[in-house]
Every structure is written in structure tokens, then in C-alpha cells.
Amino acid sequence: xxxxxxxxxxxxxxxxxxxxxxxxxxxxxxxxxxxxxxxxxxxxxxxxxxxxxxxxxxxxxxxxxxxxxxxxxxxxxxxxxxxxxxxxxxxxxxxxxxxxxxxxxxxxxxxxxxxxxxxxxxxxxxxxxxxxxxxxxxxxxxxxxxxxxxxxxxxxxxxxxxxxxxxxxxxxxxxxxxxxxxxxxxxxxxxxxxxxxxxxxxxxxxxxxxxxxxxxxxxxxxxxxxxxxxxxxxxxxxxxxxxxxxxxxxxxxxxxxxxxxxxxxxxxxxxxxxxxxxxxxxxxxxxxxxxxxxxxxxxxxxxxxxxxxxxxxx
Numbered sequence: 001x002x003x004x005x006x007x008x009x010x011x012x013x014x015x016x017x018x019x020x021x022x023x024x025x026x027x028x029x030x031x032x033x034x035x036x037x038x039x040x041x042x043x044x045x046x047x048x049x050x051x052x053x054x055x056x057x058x059x060x061x062x063x064x065x066x067x068x069x070x071x072x073x074x075x076x077x078x079x080x081x082x083x084x085x086x087x088x089x090x091x092x093x094x095x096x097x098x099x100x101x102x103x104x105x106x107x108x109x110x111x112x113x114x115x116x117x118x119x120x121x122x123x124x125x126x127x128x129x130x131x132x133x134x135x136x137x138x139x140x141x142x143x144x145x146x147x148x149x150x151x152x153x154x155x156x157x158x159x160x161x162x163x164x165x166x167x168x169x170x171x172x173x174x175x176x177x178x179x180x181x182x183x184x185x186x187x188x189x190x191x192x193x194x195x196x197x198x199x200x201x202x203x204x205x206x207x208x209x210x211x212x213x214x215x216x217x218x219x220x221x222x223x224x225x226x227x228x229x230x231x232x233x234x235x236x237x238x239x240x241x242x243x244x245x246x247x248x249x250x251x252x253x254x255x256x257x258x259x260x261x262x263x264x265x266x267x268x269x270x271x272x273x274x275x276x277x278x279x280x281x282x283x284x285x286x287x288x289x290x291x292x293x294x295x296x297x298x299x300x301x302x303x304x305x306x307x308x309x310x311x312x313x314x
Contacts, residue, residue, distance in 0.1 A: 006252025009066030012105025059258030085250030153224025156189030
């Protein structure tokens with residue numbers, strides 16, 4: 001079997017997808033990065049080789065905040081930003097999509113599409129309010145699982161008014177509401193409403209959010225957030241089947257243009273790799289340079305502005 005590989009390495013989760021030439025998902029994995037992206041990648045590749053080891057990989061695409069790391073580890077043919085990857089996967093699944101709301105582990109995105117072309121986008125990478133990691137933290141603090149959080153919100157009768165401008169204010173206000181005697185369901189629903197307001201105020205101000213709207217990213221699993229968006233905007237949010245791995249699907253779709261792949265092979269799962277870093281002292285930029293090392297030494301570097309350290313031995 002011939003197929004194309006898409007990899008999305010994020011700060012919280014690592015996604016790997018295998019598609020055929022028509023874009024049909026053949027295999028996928030979704031796991032925690034846990035601060036160790038190389039180990040997360042190798043774990044996914046071990047599972048992929050076990051399940052699909054007879055597959056001929058014809059192209060590899062990477063995306064996400066760790067896309068350069070994944071490129072050097074796996075041998076990618078295309079390395080694309082998250083906006084491009086998420087837009088392509090959404091258009092592939094729903095050709096007439098006009099708006100993409102994507103909320104992941106530690107960032108959020110809004111992408112506007114007209115006639116299958118990205119016309120505008122915005123990202124929030126500074127404030128974690130509304131992202132998956134913040135919601136998971138609040139679920140733990142409230143003593144419920146992240147999977148239960150959304151259903152608690154749907155059971156609310158009178159959502160509390162929770163401040164959502166930042167994670168610190170939101171958590172403090174939730175604690176205050178608990179002390180005042182608001183029930184759990186109303187507090188969780190208030191949190192969902194607050195985080196949706198935060199998203200719309202930060203990313204969507206002045207932008208035309210028109211249907212069809214696709215809701216993707218890990219937070220799309222939360223029915224409370226989905227319902228809050230729909231109440232606030234008065235329109236349906238479509239959650240695709242592969243909502244948590246859309247970036248990886250987009251990377252795989254881009255890889256279909258590959259003529260000759262650089263894929264390093266299934267031995268990726270066994271490579272003895274590690275990362276290190278240093279700050280270059282040679283100019284005021286003080287660039288942070290990342291290195292990938294194997295048993296024989298440094299095999300790749302990136303992060304410098306001038307390109308000096310990108311050349312091994314330089």
C-alpha cells in the first residue's frame with residue numbers, strides 16, 4: 001500500500017496521520033507530547049510500524065510548533081505552518097467552509113476562507129484562557145475529568161458570570177463563585193461562556209464569522225464550549241469526525257505533491273536521539289539555537305537568524 005504521512009507536533013499533543021492518495025485517513029494516533037516531542041514521535045512511529053509496516057510512505061508533511069524538529073527526526077518533504085495545514089484539511093472535508101475555529105492545547109486560531117482560499121486569520125499564543133491545558137487544569141481543580149466538563153456545562157440552569165479575560169482572573173472568579181454557593185454545573189457553564197467571550201474578543205473582533213463554521217482542535221470535544229459558541233453567535237458549529245487531528249491531515253494532504261520522499265524509514269522509532277540548546281554570543285540577537293544529537297554527535301541545528309549554526313561544523 002502507498003500512502004502519505006502527516007505529523008503535527010504541538011506543545012501539548014503529538015498527532016500522526018496516514019492517508020491514501022484520495023485523502024482518506026488510513027491510520028492515526030493522538031498522544032500527549034509531555035515535553036518530550038522526540039519520544040512522543042517515536043512512540044507513535046512504533047505503533048504505526050506495528051499496524052501499517054507494509055505501507056510505502058511516498059511523502060511526509062509536518063506542521064505544528066514542533067514541525068522543524070519533526071522534519072529533522074523523520075525526514076519531511078514539506079514543512080508548513082498550522083494555518084495552512086488546518087485550512088487545507090477543513091476544505092478537503094467541507095469544500096464550502098467559510099470559517100474555522102481551532103482551539104488546541106495552548107493556542108487558538110481563527111481562519112476565514114472564501115472560495116477555498118484563506119483570506120484572513122488570527123492567532124492567540126499569549127493567553128492560555130480557553131485552551132485545552134487551562135480547561136484540563138480547571139477540571140482537575142474541580143474534581144471532575146476533562147471528558148465530563150462539557151456535560152456539566154450543558155446541565156446548568158443558570159450559568160454564573162465568570163471573568164474570562166485571562167487564566168488568573170478566570171480561576172480566581174471561579175473560586176469566588178464556589179465560595180458564594182453557585183453549583184458546579186453553573187460555574188462550569190459560566191467558565192465556558194467566559195472563554196468563548198475571550199476568544200471572540202481577542203481573535204474575532206471585527207471579523208465576519210459566517211457559516212459553514214468548522215470547530216476543530218482538541219477543545220472541540222467539549223460540548224459546553226461548542227454550545228456556548230452557538231449561543232453567542234446564533235449559528236451551528238460543525239465538529240468534524242477527525243477534529244483533533246486536522247492539522248496532521250492537512251500536512252499529509254500537502255505531502256501528496258511529493259515527487260521523491262526524504263522519509264528516513266521505520267528505523268525512526270529506534271533512533272537514539274536527544275536535543276540540546278545554547279544561545280549564540282556572536283551578536284546582540286543572542287539567538288537560541290536548538291540541536292538534535294545522535295550517538296555520533298550533532299546531526300541538525302536551527303533557530304539562528306543568520307544561518308551560521310544551520311551549517312554543521314560552522
